[in-house]
Amino acid sequence: xxxxxxxxxxxxxxxxxxxxxxxxxxxGSWLCRVLENAGATxxxxxxxxxTDPSLFELSGVGKYMTSYIGDIRDFENLKKCFFEAxxxxxxxxxxxxxxxDSYKEPRYTYETNVMGTVNILECVRLSKNVxxxxxxxxxxxxxxxxxxxxxRENEMLDGFDPYSNxxxxxxxxxxxxxxxxxxxxxxxISTARAGNVIGGGDFANDxxxxxxxxxxxxxxxxxxxxxxxxxxxxHVMEPIFAYLMIAALQYEDSKYAGYYNVGPDECDCLRTGExxxxxxxxxxxxxKWINKYDxxxxxxxxxxxDCSKLKSVFSWSPVWHITDAVEKTVEWSKAWAExxxxxxxxxxxxxxxxxxxxxxxxx
Numbered sequence: 291x292x293x294x295x296x297x298x299x300x301x302x303x304x305x306x307x308x309x310x311x312x313x314x315x316x317x318g319s320w321l322c323r324v325l326e327n328a329g330a331t332x333x334x335x336x337x338x339x340x341t342d343p344s345l346f347e348l349s350g351v352g353k354y355m356t357s358y359i360g361d362i363r364d365f366e367n368l369k370k371c372f373f374e375a376x377x378x379x380x381x382x383x384x385x386x387x388x389x390x391d392s393y394k395e396p397r398y399t400y401e402t403n404v405m406g407t408v409n410i411l412e413c414v415r416l417s418k419n420v421x422x423x424x425x426x427x428x429x430x431x432x433x434x435x436x437x438x439x440x441x442r443e444n445e446m447l448d449g450f451d452p453y454s455n456x457x458x459x460x461x462x463x464x465x466x467x468x469x470x471x472x473x474x475x476x477x478x479i480s481t482a483r484a485g486n487v488i489g490g491g492d493f494a495n496d497x498x499x500x501x502x503x504x505x506x507x508x509x510x511x512x513x514x515x516x517x518x519x520x521x522x523x524x525h526v527m528e529p530i531f532a533y534l535m536i537a538a539l540q541y542e543d544s545k546y547a548g549y550y551n552v553g554p555d556e557c558d559c560l561r562t563g564e565x566x567x568x569x570x571x572x573x574x575x576x577x578k579w580i581n582k583y584d585x586x587x588x589x590x591x592x593x594x595x596d597c598s599k600l601k602s603v604f605s606w607s608p609v610w611h612i613t614d615a616v617e618k619t620v621e622w623s624k625a626w627a628e629x630x631x632x633x634x635x636x637x638x639x640x641x642x643x644x645x646x647x648x649x650x651x652x653x
């Protein structure tokens with residue numbers, strides 16, 4: 291592929307009709323806010339917010355878009371909403387995203403993550419106007435050999451647990467639809483495999499930073515169940531802007547369609563205990579953590595991504611290091627705890643992120 295000579299310009303989205311599945315979730319809420327600020331006409335399709343409290347409701351992001359509440363497994367309802375929106379760009383984030391929950395509800399996880407992907411791709415296949423589709427999966431799609439080096443896009447897909455495996459299946463569904471129905475490049479199709487994200491407004495269960503925030507605000511010790519697992523941590527805006535870049539540039543030229551890892555640099559792949567140390571230092575107030583390994587279900591111990599493809603094709607690079615990401619997460623969390631305007635905090639952080647990026651047009 292030829293290197294992109296022009297920088298990604300967020301103004302591309304001004305006036306574009308964008309359909310986002312999973313818009314009421316943590317990542318979906320941040321993504322929709324970025325799109326709203328860019329002047330896009332945003333449509334979302336999702337279940338009600340998955341947590342209480344939720345970033346979607348606290349921020350009021352839904353006031354500035356068309357929000358459809360529905361199940362991605364319900365094809366007829368999805369199709370009705372999809373064709374009412376008549377989008378040009380589709381960003382698929384809807385998923386059952388929690389590893390431990392996938393052990394409790396494997397059937398629901400597969401129905402949502404696999405058939406949900408089939409359903410949204412069917413809508414794209416039947417559409418006359420979609421030009422760009424991006425399926426957001428996970429770094430856990432790879433067959434994990436516990437390597438110390440990063441996985442590349444051509445490595446074997448075979449996630450271990452029901453969540454990871456269902457996302458591997460979602461990737462394969464996307465590849466099949468691309469080869470079977472969009473080989474003429476009438477629609478540019480990509481998948482993006484992101485690492486673990488943190489940021490303000492994540493209230494999910496069984497995620498380390500939300501657990502840290504809940505404990506810190508309650509002035510309790512943070513319980514860490516596996517402090518020695520290594521993960522690629524990044525602020526939620528890192529993959530979100532990468533998604534928007536891929537979707538925009540493949541819209542303009544389908545040669546950029548493909549499969550991309552989105553993760554931090556090597557220095558930001560940390561053990562969970564190191565991340566919690568950084569959180570405690572940033573949050574202050576004497577917060578500390580305790581190791582309580584609970585012998586839970588299997589999860590990968592060592593996982594990194596090789597993002598050289600994204601860097602070479604798009605001249606992309608991570609914007610914030612993990613110290614910045616934790617600082618921004620704590621900033622948002624304290625603003626929320628103090629009853630401040632969390633939407634204003636989001637907008638401030640979005641502008642700060644854009645201002646220090648090296649691959650986005652600032653005009």
